[in-house]
Amino acid sequence: MKKVIYLMTTGIYVESWGRGISKMTELCVAEGLPKPTYLVEGSDFWVEFRKDIYHREYLQSLGLNERQVKAVLYAKKKGKITNKEYQELNQISKRTATTELTELAERYALFKREGTSSASQYPIPLKNKIYLP
Known part of the structure; x- marks a missing residue:
């Protein structure tokens, strides 16, 4: 989870690698977390992280x-x-x-x-x- 937080707070990966979405997904899976859900509505974009999918x-x-x-x-x-x-x-x-x-x-x-x-x-x-x- 620390890696995910680091990714989100620094923004370095998204800017420099141009593959922030795939990196966030990889980090979540590596940490045993569910894959994030990506939502787009108009010009808005956001990411939803889930800790527990079993609800x-x-x-x-x-x-x-x-x-x-x-x-x-x-x-x-x-x-x-x-x-x-x-x-x-x-x-x-x-x-x-x-x-x-x-x-x-x-x-x-x-x-x-x-x-x-x-x-x-x-x-x-x-x-x-x-x-x-």
Whole structure:
């Protein structure tokens, strides 16, 4: 985080390298933070940094269904979730749980799948990758 703050306060990288956006993204990822969101409206430009992507508002903004949001928040507390826990938490079939957990891991990269089939666990990765719609 110190590197990100340094980058923002000095402005040296943006001016001298001409690649401030990519540098901010690289530094955030290197520090284990989510990638920043860049917003442009008219002639205004700003950067939004997030410390914790695992909160209801952000997860809903990704388009996750309520079961998926509930599971991610559960895994945030426990560090991981299994297929069986997902089924019990949401009162759904194994097939639905597998489909939704796979989507959370592969499309949104909110989990990293470990293990095979029934023994699979889905821990929250240390270095977050974010799906930006």
